[in-house]
Amino acid sequence: MSQIENKKQVFKPNREFAKDARIxxxxxxxxxxxxxxxxxxxFWGGYAKEKLEWMEPFTDVMDNKNFPFVNWFxxxxxxxxxxxxxxxxxxRKNKAAIIFEGDxxxxxxxxxxxLYYNVNQFANLLKNEFGVKKGDRVIIYMPMIxxxxxxxxxxxxxxxxxxxxxxxxxxxxxxxxxxDADAKVVITADGAFRKDxxxxxKPVVDEALSGNTPVEKVLVVERNGEDITWVxxxxxxxxxxxxxQNTKCEPEVMESEDPLFLxxxxxxxxxxxxxxHNSAGYILWAQMTMEWVFDVKExxxxxxxxxxxxxxxxxxxxxxPLAMGATTVMFEGVPTYPDAGRPWKMxxxxxxxxFYTAPTAIRVLHKMGENEPAKxxxxxxxxxxxxxxxxxxxxxxWYYEAVGSSKCAIVDxxxxxxxxxxxxxxxxxxxxxxxxxxxxxxxxxxxEILDEHGNRAExxxxxxxxxxxxxxxxxxxxxxxxxxxxxxxxGDVKKDGLPVYFTGDGAMYDEDGYIxxxxxxxxxxxxxxxxxxxAEVEAAIKKHPNVAEVAVxxxxxxxxxxxxxxxxxLKSDKGVADEVEEVKAINKVILKEIGAIALCDDMLFTPxxxxxxxGKIMRRILRSIAKGEEITQDISTLEDPSIxxxxxxxxxx
Ligand code: PRX
Numbered sequence: 001m002s003q004i005e006n007k008k009q010v011f012k013p014n015r016e017f018a019k020d021a022r023i024x025x026x027x028x029x030x031x032x033x034x035x036x037x038x039x040x041x042x043f044w045g046g047y048a049k050e051k052l053e054w055m056e057p058f059t060d061v062m063d064n065k066n067f068p069f070v071n072w073f074x075x076x077x078x079x080x081x082x083x084x085x086x087x088x089x090x091x092r093k094n095k096a097a098i099i100f101e102g103d104x105x106x107x108x109x110x111x112x113x114x115l116y117y118n119v120n121q122f123a124n125l126l127k128n129e130f131g132v133k134k135g136d137r138v139i140i141y142m143p144m145i146x147x148x149x150x151x152x153x154x155x156x157x158x159x160x161x162x163x164x165x166x167x168x169x170x171x172x173x174x175x176x177x178x179x180d181a182d183a184k185v186v187i188t189a190d191g192a193f194r195k196d197x198x199x200x201x202k203p204v205v206d207e208a209l210s211g212n213t214p215v216e217k218v219l220v221v222e223r224n225g226e227d228i229t230w231v232x233x234x235x236x237x238x239x240x241x242x243x244x245q246n247t248k249c250e251p252e253v254m255e256s257e258d259p260l261f262l263x264x265x266x267x268x269x270x271x272x273x274x275x276x277h278n279s280a281g282y283i284l285w286a287q288m289t290m291e292w293v294f295d296v297k298e299x300x301x302x303x304x305x306x307x308x309x310x311x312x313x314x315x316x317x318x319x320x321p322l323a324m325g326a327t328t329v330m331f332e333g334v335p336t337y338p339d340a341g342r343p344w345k346m347x348x349x350x351x352x353x354x355f356y357t358a359p360t361a362i363r364v365l366h367k368m369g370e371n372e373p374a375k376x377x378x379x380x381x382x383x384x385x386x387x388x389x390x391x392x393x394x395x396x397x398w399y400y401e402a403v404g405s406s407k408c409a410i411v412d413x414x415x416x417x418x419x420x421x422x423x424x425x426x427x428x429x430x431x432x433x434x435x436x437x438x439x440x441x442x443x444x445x446x447x448e449i450l451d452e453h454g455n456r457a458e459x460x461x462x463x464x465x466x467x468x469x470x471x472x473x474x475x476x477x478x479x480x481x482x483x484x485x486x487x488x489x490x491g492d493v494k495k496d497g498l499p500v501y502f503t504g505d506g507a508m509y510d511e512d513g514y515i516x517x518x519x520x521x522x523x524x525x526x527x528x529x530x531x532x533x534x535a536e537v538e539a540a541i542k543k544h545p546n547v548a549e550v551a552v553x554x555x556x557x558x559x560x561x562x563x564x565x566x567x568x569x570l571k572s573d574k575g576v577a578d579e580v581e582e583v584k585a586i587n588k589v590i591l592k593e594i595g596a597i598a599l600c601d602d603m604l605f606t607p608x609x610x611x612x613x614x615g616k617i618m619r620r621i622l623r624s625i626a627k628g629e630e631i632t633q634d635i636s637t638l639e640d641p642s643i644x645x646x647x648x649x650x651x652x653x
Contacts, residue, residue, distance in 0.1 A: 021429020032443035070470040072281040079251035081157035084322035096327045103193035103333035121245035122154035134159030137183040143192030144332045159252035163262040166309025170595040171207035189221040198224040256280035265417040266533035268522035274479030281472030285421040286320035300353035303329035311417040340369025344376040356385035358529035388529025389561040396435040414438035420473030454495040465507040466500040525554035540593035555626040563601030565626040
């Protein structure tokens with residue numbers, strides 16, 4: 001066994017790197033944690049004054065009277081687009097803000113001054129042509145092109161609330177989100193390119209808008225030039241309208257707690273929830289974590305491979321890097337196309353200094369191109385990041401050695417859509433790292449692993465990852481559903497009798513106090529770092545007319561981390577005539593209802609499901625069966641215990 005596979009191995013920060021790092025050692029880290037502990041409001045208030053440009057100063061740091069509805073930087077006024085653009089113009093106007101590389105290798109560099117003009121024009125277009133006002137919801141359904149970032153920042157400039165829907169979601173999923181947000185505008189593109197071929201987005205929007213819809217206008221950016229249908233009076237060409245827009249648009253004066261965006265994410269029950277983030281607290285933590293966790297310097301080039309459709313794309317492609325005045329790379333393509341050397345070729349070409357990706361991508365790149373990194377000059381790299389799912393030691397080892405030449409820090413950043421930014425992560429110049437370990441809470445974040453009684457978990461004991469005090473970038477609400485907000489995140493675990501923020505993840509301390517995230521404790525699965533509620537997939541499968549019952553669980557997957565396993569009971573009179581056809585038909589329903597990311601890796605047609613006498617499906621047993629484990633749980637309370645063996649035998653065949 002290599003030493004790295006032994007999780008206890010500790011890797012000290014690179015000394016040369018640490019010399020110039022913002023947080024240089026664990027003493028400095030501890031001093032920041034102590035400062036936050038001693039004077040929590042002073043800590044946050046100080047950073048808010050130092051890091052943000054205020055139109056009007058705030059009067060109170062935090063108003064916690066209606067916990068968990070917390071207000072930060074009360075009375076303050078600002079605009080997030082000003083944080084990300086205008087304030088950099090005096091010193092960075094000709095600096096690259098965004099470096100874009102298309103799937104086909106086309107390139108574009110957008111300076112801060114160009115970004116300013118583009119965003120101002122975009123904002124004027126939304127305001128003057130479409131009548132978008134402060135507080136209106138705008139759906140962005142876009143590929144990974146700079147216009148997606150312009151659209152986000154344009155909404156921020158005029159005070160509209162954007163909600164990005166990942167381009168892989170189906171028309172039905174898009175429609176649900178449009179309706180829930182009651183959006184009046186959709187910004188989209190004809191489509192884009194993937195693996196050198198065009199793919200389409202606009203037809204999906206057309207389908208989502210068929211029938212009753214709150215949407216009045218659709219703005220279409222031309223990207224792949226393919227033919228699309230235009231609906232007169234509803235659809236407008238961005239490329240045409242933008243030409244006539246003024247390059248100056250006064251930023252809307254926003255309260256600290258005015259909403260910035262909604263982002264829908266899966267929970268353990270019901271439909272996806274619209275996670276709401278507000279202006280000041282979110283942008284403050286986005287910037288601070290960029291500075292601390294990636295330690296980006298003025299001349300650095302930073303690349304996060306996420307999609308803007310997920311929270312990582314929001315905070316760590318657009319808002320965080322731009323708020324700190326960094327150069328951020330945006331990539332339209334697939335990391336393994338034309339071969340698994342593509343990211344390393346880009347690292348060499350752009351002299352990337354910080355590279356941030358998901359464990360799934362690392363596993364694919366490792367599997368498909370183990371020796372590819374050695375073909376390129378990766379000496380510019382200083383910090384490597386991972387996010388979205390637990391990383392396994394072999395993938396970590398390859399990332400550390402083959403990509404980072406055993407000299408780069410790996411920051412295993414733990415966070416969620418709801419946390420807005422990282423909450424547990426190594427600091428590259430300070431934290432001695434252990435493979436596959438998120439290490440310690442970031443300064444100012446009171447993250448703690450608690451047991452079900454609210455006591456700190458013992459070393460080696462699995463507990464719940466919680467945050468015991470509200471922090472500035474914490475979720476502010478679930479759009480249109482206050483009860484769901486409170487129930488989902490506050491209440492399951494209490495400390496000293498008071499509710500704490502509950503992440504839904506399990507975690508464990510080791511003997512040195514390091515935190516390892518062990519995965520979700522609820523019915524949410526993590527497929528390639530994408531969150532998927534089992535309830536959502538089940539609801540989609542149930543739409544197939546032959547399906548009587550279904551239970552979906554996660555199953556370990558070599559590349560994706562977790563795969564989706566569906567146990568399906570067909571209606572009694574139907575039977576399984578042709579299994580292959582049945583699977584195809586059900587997949588079609590999933591594609592229609594959610595999109596390709598929810599396709600099942602395994603489907604098993606069973607005569608029944610293990611249920612308690614009260615009718616609750618015992619997913620724990622199904623998870624064990626899917627993994628091929630022996631069933632050790634007590635099954636005597638099941639309505640029909642024999643079903644467990646029947647299903648297990650079916651799987652063995
Ligand atoms: O289960 C945790 C996992 O991803 C979930 C959050 O998913 P989402 O809101 O889509 O945001 C993904 C990007 C932040 C968490 O509840 N997760 C995230 N980061 C890690 C992780 N699991 C283990 N290690 C991580 N570093």
